[in-house]
Amino acid sequence: MFADTHCHLRCIEQNNTDIDGIIENAMEKKVSFVIDISTGLDDFLTRCDLVKRLSCMFPVDFYLSAGIPPYFAQKRTSRDMDVLREQCCADPRVVAVGECGLDYHHGYGTKDEQKSLFADQIGVADDIGLPVVVHSRDADDDLVGLLERRMPRCGAIIHCFSSGPEVACRLLDLGCTLSFAGNITYKRAEGVRETARMVQSDRYVIETDSPYLPPEGRRGTTNEPANVAIVASFIADIRGVCVEAVAQETMENAKRAFRLKSPRKSS
Numbered sequence: 001m002f003a004d005t006h007c008h009l010r011c012i013e014q015n016n017t018d019i020d021g022i023i024e025n026a027m028e029k030k031v032s033f034v035i036d037i038s039t040g041l042d043d044f045l046t047r048c049d050l051v052k053r054l055s056c057m058f059p060v061d062f063y064l065s066a067g068i069p070p071y072f073a074q075k076r077t078s079r080d081m082d083v084l085r086e087q088c089c090a091d092p093r094v095v096a097v098g099e100c101g102l103d104y105h106h107g108y109g110t111k112d113e114q115k116s117l118f119a120d121q122i123g124v125a126d127d128i129g130l131p132v133v134v135h136s137r138d139a140d141d142d143l144v145g146l147l148e149r150r151m152p153r154c155g156a157i158i159h160c161f162s163s164g165p166e167v168a169c170r171l172l173d174l175g176c177t178l179s180f181a182g183n184i185t186y187k188r189a190e191g192v193r194e195t196a197r198m199v200q201s202d203r204y205v206i207e208t209d210s211p212y213l214p215p216e217g218r219r220g221t222t223n224e225p226a227n228v229a230i231v232a233s234f235i236a237d238i239r240g241v242c243v244e245a246v247a248q249e250t251m252e253n254a255k256r257a258f259r260l261k262s263p264r265k266s267s
């Protein structure tokens with residue numbers, strides 16, 4: 001069974017109205033664990049309702065995160081952290097704060113504005129006792145520096161890891177978990193593949209980031225949780241192990257990284 005630790009179900013639903021069919025596809029590919037990741041505070045209740053409805057319909061373990069991505073660095077309000085705190089406690093399915101982090105590729109606000117939005121959310125995660133899902137783009141040094149000063153108490157999952165072994169080692173030394181997505185199949189992602197080859201078997205998870213980042217061969221289509229199976233078999237080839245081994249270790253790693261003591265049994 002596979003765990004897609006990072007997707008955006010609400011965005012998939014907006015792209016493709018047949019979200020039930022998308023979950024059926026995922027089940028066909030043996031995906032039994034899905035975390036719906038926040039892209040902002042606004043649609044939290046809609047996401048909760050969606051995940052609740054899907055949980056009733058399908059034998060899949062659905063979880064949620066709550067968080068504020070760096071795109072909001074300039075637009076934050078004084079109430080944001082209070083709202084985030086409320087959302088983290090509003091539903092027992094919330095297992096992480098995020099995605100949050102640094103994105104210098106698009107340059108949302110200033111670097112300092114991004115850093116403070118990120119650090120404040122680490123503070124909320126630490127208070128509540130949740131791990132942090134980290135988005136990082138073109139910001140390796142500042143990310144490592146910030147985490148060196150302020151490593152989240154309950155851990156950090158580096159979503160869609162996109163760098164190479166050197167940055168990976170610094171993050172792993174801090175205790176982070178690396179998450180590999182469909183971009184590992186892209187031609188230019190040699191550093192990501194090298195990292196997947198060397199990472200310890202208990203320090204990585206897999207994800208789709210759907211509807212974004214479809215794997216090679218599916219580019220131009222809407223990505224979906226079923227495609228986490230493609231990421232897993234790609235990593236299995238790189239590591240020279242069978243896909244079942246990758247499925248098993250990434251499922252265990254996901255449960256550990258997101259601190260799930262007794263996830264609901266899926267039959």
Ligand SMILES: [Zn+2]
Pocket residue numbers: 006008037099209
């Ligand atoms: Zn994402």
